[in-house]
Amino acid sequence: MSEGKLLLVEDDASLREALLDTLMLAHYECVDVACAEDAILALKTDNFDMVISDVQMEGIGGIGLLGHLQQYYPKLPVLLMTAYATIDNAVNAMKLGAVDYLSKPFSPEVLLNQVSRYMPAKCVEGTPVVADEKSLGLLSLAQRVAASDASVMIMGPSGSGKEVLARYIHQHSQRAAEPFVAINCAAIPENMLEATLFGYEKGAFTGAVQACPGKFEQAQGGTLLLDEISEMELGLQAKLLRVLQEREVERLGGRKTIKLNVRVLATSNRDLKAMATSGEFREDLYYRINVFPLTWPALHQRPADILPLARHLLQRHALIANRSEVPELSECACRRLLVHRWPGNVRELDNVVQRALILCPGNEISANDIIIDSLELDFSAEAASTSEAKPAELEGLGGELKAQEHVIILETLSQCNGSRKLVAEKLGISARTLRYKMAKMRDLGIEIPA
Ligand SMILES: Nc1ncnc2c1ncn2[C@@H]1O[C@H](COP(=O)(O)OP(=O)(O)OP(=O)(O)O)[C@@H](O)[C@H]1O
Numbered sequence: 001m002s003e004g005k006l007l008l009v010e011d012d013a014s015l016r017e018a019l020l021d022t023l024m025l026a027h028y029e030c031v032d033v034a035c036a037e038d039a040i041l042a043l044k045t046d047n048f049d050m051v052i053s054d055v056q057m058e059g060i061g062g063i064g065l066l067g068h069l070q071q072y073y074p075k076l077p078v079l080l081m082t083a084y085a086t087i088d089n090a091v092n093a094m095k096l097g098a099v100d101y102l103s104k105p106f107s108p109e110v111l112l113n114q115v116s117r118y119m120p121a122k123c124v125e126g127t128p129v130v131a132d133e134k135s136l137g138l139l140s141l142a143q144r145v146a147a148s149d150a151s152v153m154i155m156g157p158s159g160s161g162k163e164v165l166a167r168y169i170h171q172h173s174q175r176a177a178e179p180f181v182a183i184n185c186a187a188i189p190e191n192m193l194e195a196t197l198f199g200y201e202k203g204a205f206t207g208a209v210q211a212c213p214g215k216f217e218q219a220q221g222g223t224l225l226l227d228e229i230s231e232m233e234l235g236l237q238a239k240l241l242r243v244l245q246e247r248e249v250e251r252l253g254g255r256k257t258i259k260l261n262v263r264v265l266a267t268s269n270r271d272l273k274a275m276a277t278s279g280e281f282r283e284d285l286y287y288r289i290n291v292f293p294l295t296w297p298a299l300h301q302r303p304a305d306i307l308p309l310a311r312h313l314l315q316r317h318a319l320i321a322n323r324s325e326v327p328e329l330s331e332c333a334c335r336r337l338l339v340h341r342w343p344g345n346v347r348e349l350d351n352v353v354q355r356a357l358i359l360c361p362g363n364e365i366s367a368n369d370i371i372i373d374s375l376e377l378d379f380s381a382e383a384a385s386t387s388e389a390k391p392a393e394l395e396g397l398g399g400e401l402k403a404q405e406h407v408i409i410l411e412t413l414s415q416c417n418g419s420r421k422l423v424a425e426k427l428g429i430s431a432r433t434l435r436y437k438m439a440k441m442r443d444l445g446i447e448i449p450a
Pocket residue numbers: 125127128129130156157158159160161162163164165227267269309312346347350
């Protein structure tokens with residue numbers, strides 16, 4: 001997922017390329033141009049979260065661009081880059097409205113720290129949308145743990161909603177009015193993560209012309225989310241453990257310790273315990289952050305969430321697209337959504353919903369508007385398309401509930417390796433009822449695995 005969209009303005013092509021690489025490695029989406037005039041054109045066709053611009057360029061240059069931005073995009077943060085000789089200009093530029101300046105040459109750590117510092121916070125999600133019993137249970141547990149100050153480890157497959165849950169915990173904690181700072185440990189190149197987390201003092205690297213606080217300090221009083229903590233290398237894990245134990249941090253190149261009052265949440269989509277056992281993750285750190293574990297099941301394991309989530313996402317994207325009405329999902333569209341296995345979880349559902357909204361000009365989304373990547377298609381999706389031939393029959397069946405029942409039966413069949421006896425026991429129905437239900441499903445064209 002993109003960490004934000006940047007407009008990079010630099011006339012030196014090789015420097016521009018190097019900056020672009022650094023920013024894109026850190027998962028920023030970037031558009032690059034070689035002069036201020038092109039930047040003004042790019043701003044007309046695209047929305048950006050931040051502008052990084054050189055000062056000395058042909059034409060109106062960085063200062064001219066800053067003036068334009070102040071007039072037409074006053075909320076857009078602008079970070080200026082300048083050579084040592086023109087520091088005075090840079091100070092003036094800050095007076096004119098730039099959020100900060102980078103003095104050339106500077107190291108990638110300095111660039112990423114400054115960018116993450118001024119990048120506007122991503123739109124904070126409201127309460128996670130849940131309807132399935134498993135998710136409702138998880139949410140109520142999260143609410144209870146939010147009230148404590150315990151470290152929470154949120155696990156679950158990619159795209160299942162771990163970050164949404166982390167924000168929910170923060171919003172329901174006593175720290176809600178304080179900052180929520182997230183750092184994706186997988187997105188920041190390994191050699192820059194330390195400086196980003198702990199900050200640095202002036203002179204710690206090339207271009208570190210001023211001290212910069214790290215994520216821990218930025219989260220002071222609030223919550224720090226260490227997203228994808230499993231991707232942190234072992235050496236840095238040891239340093240992180242020390243910070244968590246001592247509750248204080250020392251900036252790189254600094255001698256002063258800074259007391260911390262930060263609650264730490266972490267997420268992982270890998271089995272961290274297994275990683276700890278195999279030595280890929282420090283066991284002591286694992287136990288320190290895993291005080292309270294919470295796990296999102298994969299989306300297909302909580303089928304009752306699928307439709308409410310799809311409707312919520314439809315609403316969200318219809319609003320962004322300025323649609324006056326939010327289209328409804330037809331019965332067949334619902335069925336198609338319910339029988340897919342969603343290997344990409346909610347993020348995949350989000351993509352499918354966006355596609356549907358593009359394809360559907362009216363106010364009802366049909367099954368044909370539900371485009372699932374062919375790579376993600378599975379036997380159940382195939383079954384859904386066959387069953388779409390019988391919409392009238394579905395309506396009489398109370399579509400949504402019935403389709404969920406089908407998903408649950410297919411799911412349990414696969415868990416029990418096809419044993420009808422075990423499935424019936426697990427679902428608390430007689431073998432006869434199960435046979436009857438499966439026969440009905442076959443009649444609808446749903447393929448039942450042997
Ligand atoms: N329960 C939910 N309610 C509303 N939106 C959700 C919910 N779960 C996930 N989403 C949305 O789905 C997308 C993916 O969620 P999120 O980024 O929290 O997943 P993740 O598990 O942290 O993914 P990754 O492991 O890839 O970082 C986001 O757009 C998020 O807003």
